[in-house]
Amino acid sequence: MAARFLSIWFRHLRTDSYVLRNxxxxxxxIILTVLDHGRVVITAANAKAxxxxxxxxxxxxxxxxxxxxxxxADDEPARAEKLLHxxxxxxxxxxxxxxxxxxxxxxxxxxxxxxxxxxxxPYLKTIMTRMRSAGYDVRAAIADxxxxxxxxxxxxxxxxxxxxxxxxLLSLSPAALRLEPSTLDxxxxxxxxxxxxxxxxxxxxxRRRFGEGLLKxxxxxxxxxxxxLQPVERPVPYQERLPCLEPIVTATGIGIxxxxxxxxxxxxxxxxxxxLRTAHLTTxxxxxxxxxxxxxxxxxxxxxxxxxxxFEDHIARIEPALGIELFVLEAPTVEDAAPLQxxxxxxxxxxxxxGLAEMLDRITxxxxxxxxxxxxxxxxxxxERSIKxxxxxxxxxxxxxxxxxxxxxxxxxxxxPVEVTAPIPDYPPMNFRYKGALHRVKRADGxxxxxxxxxxEEGEHRDYFTVEDTEGxxxxxxxxxxxxxxxxxxxxxFFA
Amino acid sequence: xxxxxxxxxxxxxxxxxxxxxxxxxxxxxDIGLPALEAAFPQAVFPTGAVHEFISSTxxxxxxxxxxxxxxxxxxxxxxxxxxxxxxxRTVFPPALTNFGISPDxxxxxxxxxxxxxxxxxxxxxxxxGLASVVGEVRDIDFTTSRRLQLAVEKSRVTGFLLRHxxxxxxTVACVTRWRIAPLASQWEDxxxxxxxxxxxxxxxxxxxxxxxxxxxxxxxxxxxxxQRHEAQNEREPLRIVQTG
Numbered sequence: 001m002a003a004r005f006l007s008i009w010f011r012h013l014r015t016d017s018y019v020l021r022n023x024x025x026x027x028x029x030i031i032l033t034v035l036d037h038g039r040v041v042i043t044a045a046n047a048k049a050x051x052x053x054x055x056x057x058x059x060x061x062x063x064x065x066x067x068x069x070x071x072x073a074d075d076e077p078a079r080a081e082k083l084l085h086x087x088x089x090x091x092x093x094x095x096x097x098x099x100x101x102x103x104x105x106x107x108x109x110x111x112x113x114x115x116x117x118x119x120x121x122p123y124l125k126t127i128m129t130r131m132r133s134a135g136y137d138v139r140a141a142i143a144d145x146x147x148x149x150x151x152x153x154x155x156x157x158x159x160x161x162x163x164x165x166x167x168x169l170l171s172l173s174p175a176a177l178r179l180e181p182s183t184l185d186x187x188x189x190x191x192x193x194x195x196x197x198x199x200x201x202x203x204x205x206x207r208r209r210f211g212e213g214l215l216k217x218x219x220x221x222x223x224x225x226x227x228x229l230q231p232v233e234r235p236v237p238y239q240e241r242l243p244c245l246e247p248i249v250t251a252t253g254i255g256i257x258x259x260x261x262x263x264x265x266x267x268x269x270x271x272x273x274x275x276l277r278t279a280h281l282t283t284x285x286x287x288x289x290x291x292x293x294x295x296x297x298x299x300x301x302x303x304x305x306x307x308x309x310x311f312e313d314h315i316a317r318i319e320p321a322l323g324i325e326l327f328v329l330e331a332p333t334v335e336d337a338a339p340l341q342x343x344x345x346x347x348x349x350x351x352x353x354x355g356l357a358e359m360l361d362r363i364t365x366x367x368x369x370x371x372x373x374x375x376x377x378x379x380x381x382x383x384e385r386s387i388k389x390x391x392x393x394x395x396x397x398x399x400x401x402x403x404x405x406x407x408x409x410x411x412x413x414x415x416x417p418v419e420v421t422a423p424i425p426d427y428p429p430m431n432f433r434y435k436g437a438l439h440r441v442k443r444a445d446g447x448x449x450x451x452x453x454x455x456x457e458e459g460e461h462r463d464y465f466t467v468e469d470t471e472g473x474x475x476x477x478x479x480x481x482x483x484x485x486x487x488x489x490x491x492x493x494f495f496a
Numbered sequence: 497x498x499x500x501x502x503x504x505x506x507x508x509x510x511x512x513x514x515x516x517x518x519x520x521x522x523x524x525x526d527i528g529l530p531a532l533e534a535a536f537p538q539a540v541f542p543t544g545a546v547h548e549f550i551s552s553t554x555x556x557x558x559x560x561x562x563x564x565x566x567x568x569x570x571x572x573x574x575x576x577x578x579x580x581x582x583x584x585r586t587v588f589p590p591a592l593t594n595f596g597i598s599p600d601x602x603x604x605x606x607x608x609x610x611x612x613x614x615x616x617x618x619x620x621x622x623x624x625g626l627a628s629v630v631g632e633v634r635d636i637d638f639t640t641s642r643r644l645q646l647a648v649e650k651s652r653v654t655g656f657l658l659r660h661x662x663x664x665x666x667t668v669a670c671v672t673r674w675r676i677a678p679l680a681s682q683w684e685d686x687x688x689x690x691x692x693x694x695x696x697x698x699x700x701x702x703x704x705x706x707x708x709x710x711x712x713x714x715x716x717x718x719x720x721x722x723q724r725h726e727a728q729n730e731r732e733p734l735r736i737v738q739t740g
Binding site for chain 1 (some may be wrong): 554555557558559561562563565577586587588589590591593594598599600601602603604605606607608612615616619620622623624625626678679680681688689690691693694695714
C-alpha cells in the first residue's frame with residue numbers, strides 16, 4: 001500500500017485559541033504581542049487584522065495606528081504548543097500515527113485509514129469540517145510525502161488531495177519546500193520563483209550553490225528520501241479500536257464496547273500464545289476530552305471474562321458527558337502466557353492456580369497492589385529482618401525456612417519495654433510487668449543470643465527468653481545488651 | 497428398624513440440607529484428635545465451612561492463631577494455599593513453620609477497613625483453588641456471615657474468622673464457634689523449661705454436634721490430646737534452664 005500523508009495547517013492557531021477562550025472577540029481584529037528588547041512586537045494576528053495589513057513582526061504601536069479598535073493581548077507561546085499537542089491527540093481518532101509540526105501544523109500518516117471514511121476526499125472533508133466548526137481556520141492537503149502535503153497545505157489550493165505528486169509540486173513557490181530563509185533569498189535573487197525551475201537541475205550544481213539542505217528537502221518532497229514522523233503517541237502493538245456511529249452515553253454501552261474490544265484483543269493474544277499484564281481503555285469524548293482506565297494482572301492473562309471483571313469496577317469512573325465516540329483498548333505489557341490448565345481432577349494447583357491469580361487481580365484492582373504480601377525467608381538473624389517480601393507469586397525461596405528455634409506466633413511491630421525482676425546474670429526474669437499487669441514467670445527457656453548485624457546498624461545484641469507465666473501464657477522477652485544495672489528488657493512477641 | 501436407626505437416618509438426610517456435604521474420597525481431613533472430632537457431625541472436622549474463633553485477650557488471640565495454624569497445616573498439606581486477610585496484622589510468618597506450614601504459601605492481604613476486609617474474605621472464599629481463608633474480622637452480622645457460608649458451600653474452601661474482642665457476639669451462620677485459651681505447658685516427667693504449646697479448646701457452638709471442652713497440645717508437628725493437670729501447684733517455685 002502506498003504511503004499517504006495529511007498535513008494540516010492552522011493558519012491562525014494562537015488567535016483562534018484566544019477567540020475560543022474569549023468568544024465575544026469573534027469579529028474584532030486581534031493581535032498577540034510579546035515584549036522584545038523593550039519593543040512590543042506582534043507575534044500573531046487574526047484574519048481580520050491581516051486583511052488590513054498587519055503581519056507578525058510589526059510593532060504593536062504601528063498596528064494600533066492603522067486599525068482603530070484593535071484588540072491587543074499578551075501571547076503565551078507555551079499555551080499554543082500545548083494546544084497543538086492536544087489537537088494532535090484529538091486527531092488520533094482519524095489515524096494512529098500523528099506528529100506535531102511546530103509551530104502551527106500537524107502531520108498525519110493516513111496510509112490505509114481513509115477508506116474507513118469512504119475515500120480521501122470525504123475523509124479530508126470530515127476533518128476540515130470538524131476543525132472549522134470547532135473554530136479553527138485550517139488548510140490541509142493529502143499527498144504521497146510529508147513534504148508535498150506540507151507544501152500543498154500552505155501554498156496550494158485550500159483543501160487538496162494530490163494524486164500526481166511530482167507534477168503538482170512543480171508549480172509551487174520554493175518556499176513550499178521548508179527551506180532556510182537564506183536559501184530562499186538566494187533562489188529569489190536568481191529569479192527561481194517556482195520549484196519546477198530548478199527541480200531538474202543537476203544535483204552537483206544545486207549542492208554547490210545552495211548546500212545539502214535544498215537537496216534534502218527536494219528529495220523529501222518528491223519521495224526520493226524517506227521522512228519519518230515522531231508520533232505523539234507511539235502506536236502500541238496490541239491495540240484494538242472501536243469507533244461508534246452514535247456517541248455512547250451509558251455504562252451499559254461502555255460495558256458492551258469494552259467486552260467487544262476485549263474479545264478481539266484476547267482472541268489475538270490467544271492465537272499468539274500471549275497474555276496481557278497491563279491494559280488501558282481510553283475513551284475519546286465528543287467534546288475532545290479523553291479518559292483512561294487501567295488494570296494490571298499478576299499473571300499474563302487472555303481470559304476475556306476475567307479481564308472484563310477487572311475493568312468492571314472502573315467503568316463508573318468514566319464520565320461520558322455528551323457521549324463517547326471512540327474506544328481504544330491497549331495492552332502495553334504483554335508476556336508469553338502458559339496455556340490454561342484444564343481441570344482434570346480435584347485438587348488445587350498451589351500458587352500456579354489460575355483462579356488464585358484472578359482472585360488476587362480483583363483484590364489488587366480494589367485495594368491496590370501494596371495490600372497483597374507474600375513472604376520468603378531472608379538470611380538475617382534479626383527477627384524483624386528474617387523475612388522479605390516476595391516480588392511475585394512464582395518467586396521461590398532461595399534459602400529454607402528455619403524451624404530449629406522457637407519463634408512467636410505474634411511478633412510486635414517494635415519491641416515494647418517491660419519492667420522485670422531478674423536476679424542472676426544471664427538468667428530469665430522472675431517476673432515482669434507489661435501494660436500494668438504483673439506476670440510471674442514459672443517456666444523459661446533461653447537465652448538465645450541474637451547479635452545485631454553490625455554491617456547494617458550499630459547497637460546492642462539481644463538475649464531472648466521464652467517464658468511462661470503461672471497462668472500458662474507464653475511470651476518472648478529479651479534483654480538488650482549485657483546484664484548490668486540499667487539493662488533494658490523488652491517484650492517482642494506472644495507464643496501460641 | 498429401631499427408632500434410633502430411623503433418627504440416625506434422618507439426621508444423615510438433614511446434614512446435606514444444612515450445608516454439610518459428605519466429604520468425597522481423599523478429601524477427609526484427619527486432624528488427629530479423635531475425642532474432639534467425635535463432637536462434629538459424622539465425626540469429621542467440617543471442611544468447606546466457616547469457623548468462628550472468639551478471643552478477648554492478646555494471649556488468647558495468640559493461642560487461637562496457634563490452634564488455627566495447626567488446623568491450616570492439616571488443610572494445606574503440601575500444595576495448598578492459604579489467604580490471610582487482616583486489618584492489623586500481628587502474625588509472624590516464620591512461626592508458621594512450627595505448625596507444618598510453609599509461610600511462602602500464605603498470602604497476606606492487608607485491608608484498611610473492616611468493610612474492605614469482609615469483601616476480600618468473601619472474594620477469597622469463592623476462589624476454588626484455595627485450601628483455606630483466614631479473616632481477622634472483629635464484627636460480622638448475620639447476613640454477611642450467611643453470604644460467606646453460601647460462598648464456601650459452592651467452593652468447598654474452609655474459612656476461619658478470628659474475632660478479637662468483638663463488640664457483639666450475635667448470631668452468625670458459621671458452623672462452629674470456638675474459644676481457645678493458653679494453658680500451662682507440661683513436660684511428661686517434669687522436666688524444666690517451656691513445653692509444647694497447650695491450649696484449652698472450647699467448642700461453644702457446633703451445628704448438629706456436641707459442644708465440649710478439651711485440652712489439646714501441639715507436639716512434634718501434630719495435635720495431641722492431653723490431660724488437664726488440676727493439681728498444678730500455683731505457687732510452684734521458679735524453674736529455669738539454660739540452653740543454647
